[in-house]
Amino acid sequence: AAELYGPEYVPDKPRVYTSKSKNAQEAHEAVRPAGDRFRTPAQVSGQLRGDEFRLYELIWKRTVASQMADARGSTASVRLAATASDARVAEFSASGTVITFRGFLAAYEEGRDEERVSSDAERDAERRLPAMTVGDLLDVRDLDVAGHETSPPPRFTEASLVKALEERGIGRPSTYASTISTIVDRGYVGMRGNALVPSWLAFAVTRLLEEHFPRLVDYDFTAAMESDLDKIAGGDADRSQWLQRFYFGDADGADGLKGLADDLDDIDARDISTVPLGDGVVLRVGKYGPYVEQIGPDGEPQRATVPDDLAPDELTVEKARELLTMSGDDGRELGTDPATGRTLIVKAGRYGPYVTEVIEDPKDTGGSDEPDAGTAVAAPTPPAPSAAPKARAAKKTAKKAAAVKPRTASLFKDMTPESVTLADALLLLSLPRLVGVDPTSGDEITAQNGRYGPYLRKGTDSRTIASEALIFDIDLDQALAIYAEPKLGRGRATTPPLRELGVDPVSGGPVVVKDGRFGAYVTDGEVNATLRKDDEVEAITLERAAELLADKRARGPVKKKRTVKKTTAKKTAAKKTAAKRTTAPAS
Known part of the structure; x- marks a missing residue:
């Protein structure tokens, strides 16, 4: 670092990094470039390409920057006031930050092209403020009107959650991964991109713990317990005494787990799992998931399932009433499918609104399985006792196979249950749409909508398309052009040839x-x-x-090695023959 950037970019003594977490076990030395002299990325660019070069560049920058001096700079804010034509006072503000010493940032700028460096310099120059004092009269050259909206704190990600746990002294490096997997597996949070979104089940469980077991979920208690467990692991505390205090309580009057467990009968599970939304609408967490409820005009409760993709902060009273309306009417009728004669409706489901067809039960159409009065019917022969279970199982399987399953299709993102029409429903239920046949392979190409958005499918090869509207608009030439492009991994972009x-x-x-x-x-x-x-x-x-x-x-294509499963010869146990016992006759 001193040779590349100068002696002022290196601190007086080497930086030493230690683990911030208690009882952390360091696995190995940090990954760094090999050798006594670290070759710069420019020096190895002729030997490494692609991901190998990018990985080396990342390791080199992090290693060198970790032993460089801090960056220094100054930040200033100026507030200006002006009198408008209507005598009102308008206030403006300007702020700027100037990096006076790059420090470790110089390592991260290694390899930038001149254009990027010059653009950064121009941007820094624009943010640089002139010298001024309070009360100076300034000339207005230009005014920019910019809107600013405040936003709530971002949701936790896995990384930010681990950081928060470290700051509170909760958990250890060996338990962070299992902690996150536990709250995900139990349905307390769901993933939306990289963000952890809490579920209504998490709110109910948290309320239960905070109201009835407040000491066990106190941050300080949890951190102290982690410290006590570290002492037990290190042999500095007795585990039996600690467990006795935890279960029976201690001399300071703190209740133990036994005392808390004795009050379990006082917990009202229905009250714990109920969240008032307003205007008589409540949310409840039931056995099969969250649902909204209100008392109808007839005094009977009305209920509707909350979709899984609806986050708790997105459930308003208006949205809850919309779900209740959709569920209360058992769906809104859209019309009749001219091809099947079945009624099509739009409903709100657990995974969002969808359209489906109504299939009438044969019992409701007036049909009967009873024979005519003048028909002679032979008495059925009862099956043998051993055949009765098999006959019942076969009858159940045949009945299940004969049942007609209604077609369903989720609404597109730009559709709402109130605006969807019969024509929209017919289009949705017609999916997947046949785009055409690949003239080279002979495979059919279809356009369809899936859980992760619209896509094309040709055999086992799927390709994402830009929008849901393209499902009905894309033609064969456009589909073939998409398949002609190289298939990219998630987050990768097409790069031109070298x-x-x-x-x-x-x-x-x-x-x-x-x-x-x-x-x-x-x-x-x-x-x-x-x-x-x-x-x-x-x-x-x-x-x-x-x-x-x-x-x-x-050389031809590379042949994949076939894994040969070893077969172990089965040993045949030798049959032992017991010697016959003979008894001599009595003389």
């Missing part, structure tokens, strides 16, 4: 050099060949690329 070399003499395809996950390679669109250690991207020729591709074709 070099274009020309036309391959064998296949006739354009030969380009690309950057892949395992380094640079050449391809003609059909065959890929990795560059050797002696090959450089800037110096490789078309002839050399054609040679690599020809060698790869000659």
Whole structure:
């Protein structure tokens, strides 16, 4: 760091980092570049490509920056007042931050291009404020009107939750992962992107613990318990005495677990799991999930299931009444499907609003299984006792197979239960839509809507499409163009080739050099060949690329190793023969 940036960028003594968590066991030395002298990313760019280079660059920057001096800067805010034409006083503000010494930030700027550095310098210059004193009269050159909305604190992520637990002294590095997996597996939180969203079950459990077991969920008590367990693990405290105090209480008058458990009968589970929303509407957490409830005009309770994707902070009184309306009427009738003659309705379900068809029960249509009066009927022969269970099971299976399942389809994001029409419902129930047939493979390409949004499917290959509207608008040419593009992993973007070399003499395809996950390679669109250690991207020729591709074709595709399951010879136990006991006759 001193050689690259100067001696002032290095502190007087090396920085030493220790674990902030108690009882933390350090696994190994931090990952760092190998050797006594760390080669810069620019020095290894010719040997490493793709993910390997990005990983080395990340490790190098973090390692060097961890031993550099702090960055220093200054921040200033100025408040200005002006009198408007209607004699009202308007206030304006300006603020700026200037980095006077980059410190460790210099390592993170390593490898930036000149354009980015110059843009940062221009942005810093714009934020730099001129010298001024209180009472100065300033000339107004330009005014910008900008709206600002306050927002609540962001939801916890796994990383921020671990940080909060560390700050309170709760948990240990070895327990953080299991703690998060437990609250997710039990349904206390759900994942929305990277955010942890609490469920209504979590609110009910938290209320139960806070009202009836406040000492056990107190932050200070939990942190003290962690410290006591550390002492027990280190041999500085007796576990039997600690367990006795925890269960029976201590001399300070604190109740133990036994005293708290004796009051379990006083807990009103219905009251604990009820959250008033307002205007007579309440939310309850039941056995099968959360639901909203209100007393109807007839004095009977009206209930509606709360969708799983509706977060607690998004459930308002208006939304609850909307769910009750949808559920109370057993869905809104949209019309009749001309193809089947069945009635289509829109309903609110656990996973959001959806459209479905109503299938009438044969018993409700007036049909009867009774025979005519003049028909002779033979008395049925009862099955044998051993065949009765099998007959009942077969009858149950046949009845289940004969039951017709109604078609259902979730509404698109831009649809609402109030605005959806019969035409919309018919389109939704017609999915998946056949886009066409791939002329090369002969596979059908369909467009459909799934849990994670709209997508195309061709055999087992799925590709995401931009919007739900494209499900009905995309044609075969557009679908083939999407499948012609390389399939990307989540969060990756298409990158242009590093070099274009020309036309391959064998296949006739354009030969380009690309950057892949395992380094640079050449391809003609059909065959890929990795560059050797002696090959450089800037110096490789078309002839050399054609040679690599020809060698790869000659070797053929890589055969996957077949795992052979070992069969252990079964040992046959030798049958022991007992000697016959003979009794001599009495003489």
